[in-house]
Amino acid sequence: MSAETSTPQTSTPDAAKPVSAPTPMIAQFLEIKAANSDSLLFYRMGDFYELFFSDAEIASKALGIALTKRGKHLDQDIPMCGVPVHAADDYLQKLISKGYRVAVCEQLEDPAEAKKRGSKSVVRRDVTRLVTPATITEEKLLDPSDTSYLVAVGRVKANGDVLALAWIDITTGQFRLMETDARRLLPDLMRIGPKEIVVAEPVYHDEILKPSFEQFGRAVSLQPAVLFDSATAAQKLAKFYGVQTTDSFGDFSRAELSAAAGALAYIEKTQIAERPSLQRPERESESSLLFIDPATRLNLELEKTLNGSRDGSLLKSIDRTVTGGGARLLAERLRAPLTDCGDINQRLDAVSFFLSEDDLGQKLRTLLKSMPDMPRAISRLSLNRGGPRDLAAISNGLKVTRSIFDVLSACEMLPQEIQSASDNLAMAPDDIHQLLERALGDELPLLKRDGGFVANGYNDELDEMRGLRDQSRRIIAELQAKYADDTGVKSLKIKHNNVLGYFIEVTALNAGPLTQTDEAKGKYIHRQSLANAMRFTTTELADLESKIASAAGRALAIELGVFDQLRDATVAEADGLRACAQAASVLDVTIALAELAGGQGYCRPIVDDSRVFNITAGRHPVVEQALRKQAGAPFVANDCDLSPRTDGDNEHGAIWVLTGPNMGGKSTFLRQNALIAIMAQIGSFVPAGAAHIGAIDRLFSRVGASDDLARGRSTFMVEMVETAAILNQAGPNSLVILDEIGRGTATFDGLSIAWATIEYLHEQNKCRTLFATHFHELTALSERHNRLANVTIKVKEWNGDVIFLHEVIHGAADRSYGVQVARLAGLPDAVVARAKHVLEELETQGRESKTATLIDDLPLFSTEIARAVENKSSKPVLTNNALNTALDDMTPDEMTPMQAMEALYKLKSIAAKKE
Ligand SMILES: Nc1ncnc2c1ncn2[C@@H]1O[C@H](COP(=O)(O)OP(=O)(O)OP(=O)(O)O)[C@@H](O)[C@H]1O
Numbered sequence: 060m061s062a063e064t065s066t067p068q069t070s071t072p073d074a075a076k077p078v079s080a081p082t083p084m085i086a087q088f089l090e091i092k093a094a095n096s097d098s099l100l101f102y103r104m105g106d107f108y109e110l111f112f113s114d115a116e117i118a119s120k121a122l123g124i125a126l127t128k129r130g131k132h133l134d135q136d137i138p139m140c141g142v143p144v145h146a147a148d149d150y151l152q153k154l155i156s157k158g159y160r161v162a163v164c165e166q167l168e169d170p171a172e173a174k175k176r177g178s179k180s181v182v183r184r185d186v187t188r189l190v191t192p193a194t195i196t197e198e199k200l201l202d203p204s205d206t207s208y209l210v211a212v213g214r215v216k217a218n219g220d221v222l223a224l225a226w227i228d229i230t231t232g233q234f235r236l237m238e239t240d241a242r243r244l245l246p247d248l249m250r251i252g253p254k255e256i257v258v259a260e261p262v263y264h265d266e267i268l269k270p271s272f273e274q275f276g277r278a279v280s281l282q283p284a285v286l287f288d289s290a291t292a293a294q295k296l297a298k299f300y301g302v303q304t305t306d307s308f309g310d311f312s313r314a315e316l317s318a319a320a321g322a323l324a325y326i327e328k329t330q331i332a333e334r335p336s337l338q339r340p341e342r343e344s345e346s347s348l349l350f351i352d353p354a355t356r357l358n359l360e361l362e363k364t365l366n367g368s369r370d371g372s373l374l375k376s377i378d379r380t381v382t383g384g385g386a387r388l389l390a391e392r393l394r395a396p397l398t399d400c401g402d403i404n405q406r407l408d409a410v411s412f413f414l415s416e417d418d419l420g421q422k423l424r425t426l427l428k429s430m431p432d433m434p435r436a437i438s439r440l441s442l443n444r445g446g447p448r449d450l451a452a453i454s455n456g457l458k459v460t461r462s463i464f465d466v467l468s469a470c471e472m473l474p475q476e477i478q479s480a481s482d483n484l485a486m487a488p489d490d491i492h493q494l495l496e497r498a499l500g501d502e503l504p505l506l507k508r509d510g511g512f513v514a515n516g517y518n519d520e521l522d523e524m525r526g527l528r529d530q531s532r533r534i535i536a537e538l539q540a541k542y543a544d545d546t547g548v549k550s551l552k553i554k555h556n557n558v559l560g561y562f563i564e565v566t567a568l569n570a571g572p573l574t575q576t577d578e579a580k581g582k583y584i585h586r587q588s589l590a591n592a593m594r595f596t597t598t599e600l601a602d603l604e605s606k607i608a609s610a611a612g613r614a615l616a617i618e619l620g621v622f623d624q625l626r627d628a629t630v631a632e633a634d635g636l637r638a639c640a641q642a643a644s645v646l647d648v649t650i651a652l653a654e655l656a657g658g659q660g661y662c663r664p665i666v667d668d669s670r671v672f673n674i675t676a677g678r679h680p681v682v683e684q685a686l687r688k689q690a691g692a693p694f695v696a697n698d699c700d701l702s703p704r705t706d707g708d709n710e711h712g713a714i715w716v717l718t719g720p721n722m723g724g725k726s727t728f729l730r731q732n733a734l735i736a737i738m739a740q741i742g743s744f745v746p747a748g749a750a751h752i753g754a755i756d757r758l759f760s761r762v763g764a765s766d767d768l769a770r771g772r773s774t775f776m777v778e779m780v781e782t783a784a785i786l787n788q789a790g791p792n793s794l795v796i797l798d799e800i801g802r803g804t805a806t807f808d809g810l811s812i813a814w815a816t817i818e819y820l821h822e823q824n825k826c827r828t829l830f831a832t833h834f835h836e837l838t839a840l841s842e843r844h845n846r847l848a849n850v851t852i853k854v855k856e857w858n859g860d861v862i863f864l865h866e867v868i869h870g871a872a873d874r875s876y877g878v879q880v881a882r883l884a885g886l887p888d889a890v891v892a893r894a895k896h897v898l899e900e901l902e903t904q905g906r907e908s909k910t911a912t913l914i915d916d917l918p919l920f921s922t923e924i925a926r927a928v929e930n931k932s933s934k935p936v937l938t939n940n941a942l943n944t945a946l947d948d949m950t951p952d953e954m955t956p957m958q959a960m961e962a963l964y965k966l967k968s969i970a971a972k973k974e
Contacts, residue, residue: 081132083181085111091164095186098162099154103184107141108163115140121157122150151190152200158277161190189329192278193255196230196439203383203432206231206391210253211325212244213287213318214262222268223314225322226251229335229442231387231434232637234322236315237343245271247345249353250394252362257325259284274353282325289313292320299323300339308339315342336441336633349396349740352788354781355760355796359733360681361393373734376681377743379654381424383432384640385647392648396740398754403666406649406742409476411663413653414744420650422466427647430459433640441630447503447512447622453629453636454495460484460639461492463646476649483642488632498625507622510615518621524614531607535561538600546572546579553600561604562586563595656744659684664739669753670712670792672701672736672827676748679731680738683746695724695865696748699732701794701827704846711791711846712827714820717867718835719852720876722883724865725831726762728852729796732829733760736794753792755827759785760796779812786819793826799833810834821847838871941969 081089088111092100099118101108110118111129119126119140128136142150154161165187173182193209201207207230213223223238224247239247248256248271256272256279263272263281272279293316296305305311311319319340326335357365364371374393380386397403413420431452439445440453464484467473473481500514513521539553548569555561563583565573570593573583583595629636655661659680676696683694703710719725735745739752761781782800789795800816801809813834820828821844830837838849851872855862861879878898882891949962 082130083179085130085132085137087181087184091162091184091186095162095189098160098189100186101142101147101161101163103144103163103165104141106144108144108147109139109141111137111139113138117159118142118150118154121159122153124150148197148199151195151197155190155192155195155200160280162186163188163190187331188333189331191255191280191329193253194229194326194329196435196442196444198432198435198439201230201435203435204378204380204386204390206233206252206387208233208251208253208255209322209325210248210251210256211287211318211321212256212258212262213289213314213316213321214259214265215289215312215314215317217313221312221314223312223318224248224251225315225318225340226253227322227326227337229326229330229337230438231384232336232338232438232633234319234337234340235343236311236319236340237345238312238314239345241267241271243345243350244268245274245353246350246356248275249356250348250351252394253278255280257282257286257321259287259321262287280325282321286324286328287317287321289317289320292316295320295323296340299327299334299337309342311340311342330442333442333444335438336630338634338637347397347399347402349398349737349755350757351396351737352757352759352781352784354784355733355758358760358762359730359737361737362390371681371685373681373737376684377652377655377738379651379658380647381428381651382430382644382647384430384434384644385427385651388641388644389648389651392741393737396737397742398740398756400666400668400754403740403742403754405474405476407663407666407744408474409649410652410656410742410744412474412477413650414657416470417653417657419466419470420653423463423646424650424654426459426462426466427643427650429455430643430647431456434637437630437633437636440626441633443626445626446506447499448505450495450512450622450625450629451499451503454492454499456636456640456643457487457489457492457495460487460643461489463643476645480642480645483638486635487639488635491629491632491636494628495625498621507619508615510618513618513621518617521614521617521621524610524617527610528607528614531603531610534603535600535607538603539563542597548572559586559594559596560608561596561600563597563600564592565595567591567593652743659746661744661746662749664735664745664747664750664752666739666752666754669751670703670710670827671751671753672699672712672732672755672794673749673751674699674732674735674745674747675750677731677735677750678746679727680734680746682727682731697728697731697865697867699728699829699867701829702751711825712794714817714828714830714844714847715850716817716837716840716847716871717829717831717850717852718833718838718872719831720854720861720863720872721833721880723852723854723863723876724867725852726798727865728867729760729762729798729829729831733758733794733796755792755794757789757793758796759789759793760798761785761800762796762798782812782816786816786824789820789824789826791825793824795820795824795826795828797828797830799831802833810836813837814840817847818844833877835872941972942966945969 088100088102091102092112092114099110099114101110103109109129112132115126115138118124119138122140122142124140124142126138126140129139130137151161163186164184167183167185170182173180193207195201195207206228208226208228210224210226213225215221220241221238222240222244223236225234225236227234237247253275256275258272258279258281260281261284262268263279292313293305296308296316296319297303351359360372362372362374363369369375374390378386378389380389397406433453433456436445436449436452436456439449461484464481464487467477467481467484498513498517500512503512504510515522515525535553539551542553542563543549543551546565548565550566550569552564553561554564563573567588567590573579573593573595574585582597584597585593586596587594656663675698677699678694678696686692686694699715701713701715704713717725717728731746735747735750736752736755736758738745739750740754761778778800782797785795785797797816801811801813813830813832814837817830817837817840820826820830841847841849848869849871850867851870853864853866853868854876855864861876878891878894881894886894945966951959954962
């Protein structure tokens with residue numbers, strides 16, 4: 060069952076009407092479909108998966124394939140469409156990407172078996188697998204560089220609501236758990252980046268939680284609450300892992316256990332008879348990770364740009380990995396930067412090491428390039444979906460990891476991160492490698508049923524059968540030569556097809572010697588006449604054929620048996636194999652970051668427990684690379700220092716108020732500093748001359764404009780909601796990036812909000828902040844707030860044009876050059892000229908003096924806060940009695956719009972008199 064907004068529902072025909080004597084096959088279809096009503100049913104019929112009724116209509120549209128009919132039901136034609144089994148993967152992928160779930164229903168017996176029960180009996184069929192976004196494992200359907208997490212949400216209502224998440228990637232076996240709460244639910248889900256979320260119905264419908272789930276639309280699947288039962292969860296976990304008790308797994312909370320049970324139950328439900336090999340669940344601690352709120356994650360375009368493309372994202376710009384596992388690990392690190400300086404520096408040490416040991420890095424990188432995706436192969440093997448090439452992936456993977464280990468073992472001193480990777484490689488199950496090397500042939504088919512993958516010499520009986528089969532083939536060739544001689548028909552051929560098996564073929568003109576004499580007729584038994592050819596068999600040929608068939612059949616059966624043994628032996632070593640693969644991924648990411656740092660001229664950041672934020676000559680990692688590609692002017696590096704200024708007894712981060720021209724580079728500057736912080740905390744070098752960052756615990760940004768009309772929020776409302784989240788959550792170790800707060804409303808409202816926001820950040824949040832604005836009036840705040848500094852972006856005016864220098868300098872901008880930018884953008888000359896004129900008028904009215912008055916007249920922020928708190932408790936009182944009386948007289952429900960307007964004018968005039 061999926062959330063109302065999610066999976067398009069499919070249905071059986073007219074459920075209300077009684078089904079009058081459907082054919083046995085349709086009756087079987089309807090029964091299976093009824094049990095899988097929220098999925099499209101792929102009903103296996105021979106070499107096709109057929110879809111019927113509304114499933115057929117939906118699938119034919121979604122897949123662009125022909126809709127036909129097959130028989131009748133309730134006097135109506137039954138719509139039908141089908142996809143060939145060999146191409147089913149492509150169709151599955153299309154359907155899954157469009158939000159459908161698919162139930163794959165297979166034939167569970169040979170049609171011949173069914174016939175034995177009577178001519179009308181149907182082949183036994185049942186659903187063997189539900190295909191959903193997070194449970195696909197086929198190589199073709201997966202993006203090698205993307206994780207495929209299924210998240211289950213657990214809730215326990217004992218002492219207040221406790222929420223927990225369990226997330227599993229069945230394609231790699233990863234399994235993690237953590238507690239969360241209503242406020243963190245969305246950020247945590249965004250961090251994990253699930254392909255699918257399973258949640259109990261009552262939890263989904265909780266008013267506070269629902270908006271978070273709704274963000275994921277069709278990816279949410281509602282499940283019965285019983286799957287998440289925390290009381291039986293530990294038992295379920297123990298059963299899944301085949302252990303008596305889960306005590307050794309760690310001490311999980313009830314909510315975590317509930318989430319884990321939900322995730323496992325869903326996997327069992329979708330995989331039916333098969334069981335994936337999963338790592339034991341590991342707990343993740345929220346305090347060890349940099350908190351990035353959802354808006355920031357999107358706006359900083361970490362993994363995707365705002366329009367959903369990977370090109371232009373930070374990940375794409377910094378990814379130099381060469382393996383699928385490495386790419387996935389880098390993406391995961393980017394989603395979850397660290398806060399612990401020790402861990403961060405350990406990663407940085409490893410990157411520094413490879414930067415100075417370039418030859419070693421290159422040698423390992425060359426090896427890594429041939430590293431297959433072991434975790435995904437293990438996953439397919441454990442789900443009985445693997446083929447010979449998956450076994451080869453394990454074998455080759457172990458070969459590569461062995462070579463990597465040999466290279467690392469020859470190094471004298473390895474940094475800790477690399478040493479532990481090397482230690483994991485040392486534990487590679489070598490016997491599996493030897494077994495697979497011995498067992499597998501050189502050229503491997505994709506599917507095990509095609510046979511031919513077991514090496515000669517591995518299994519004696521197999522060799523014997525193959526010999527027999529190959530010998531028989533030689534005998535066939537000899538037989539053909541003999542028949543050609545006997546009949547004198549040189550063009551006589553012995554051929555094979557699936558219908559006739561082996562047969563002798565001659566052209567119709569040459570058929571005489573095989574048909575004209577009695578002796579010939581007795582020997583060459585006629586099988587088939589075609590327009591130009593005649594086909595025959597002989598007793599000799601038929602005997603030979605059955606020998607060949609049984610040898611080939613026996614050979615295949617032996618190979619399948621060998622496959623199962625190899626698979627079982629491999630899956631039994633899944634943990635060791637995954638540890639090896641993880642070690643290879645760590646190496647890949649580390650060497651890739653060293654390659655990035657070397658190639659792009661990045662520096663190693665100092666990351667410590669201070670509250671310093673001092674970047675010298677920082678650059679935007681994505682814009683810099685884009686400019687380089689365009690071979691235009693290079694990126695202009697800029698400093699940023701938000702390090703603490705002494706404030707009374709404490710030291711708190713500084714605020715930079717950045718004013719400057721449109722198109723000057725304000726947004727770029729803001730984002731680049733946030734990105735530098737993130738890069739430093741994933742353990743990467745950063746695009747700067749030097750960088751010193753006191754580890755940030757929470758990163759907030761309010762950049763870029765977007766509305767959220769689906770949730771009934773205008774652009775300004777979204778801006779305010781995001782700003783509110785920042786002001787409520789940012790603490791002294793946070794970094795806050797705010798771009799043009801207050802621009803979405805009238806000038807003075809906007810200015811007032813921006814003004815109060817800066818003061819609140821300075822006095823209450825006390826965090827390191829970058830604040831870009833076009834309200835130049837705000838620069839006056841630096842006079843009163845000692846940790847606030849004004850910076851601006853330099854421009855040059857030349858012949859009435861503005862030249863952007865993109866250089867951040869201390870000071871305040873006096874103007875925005877908006878009109879000049881508008882001209883550059885191609886606004887009609889008349890509009891530009893008029894705008895210039897209006898601007899001059901406004902400027903002569905002296906806005907600056909107004910601000911000066913403002914700063915003098917406004918009480919200190921702390922006084923305002925005290926007043927706000929006081930006022931919150933007391934009811935607002937209207938002091939104007941005439942207004943009160945007029946208001947009392949009005950009954951808005953009874954008024955027409957016109958009367959309401961008039962009433963408003965009346966109130967205004969009363970108020971004006973009183974003033
Ligand atoms: N430091 C820099 N060096 C070189 N080019 C830059 C730099 N910073 C920004 N740019 C270029 O200037 C363009 C405008 O930058 P940005 O969007 O950051 O300006 P802005 O000041 O935020 O503009 P607006 O106020 O109109 O939103 C960018 O597309 C980028 O290519």
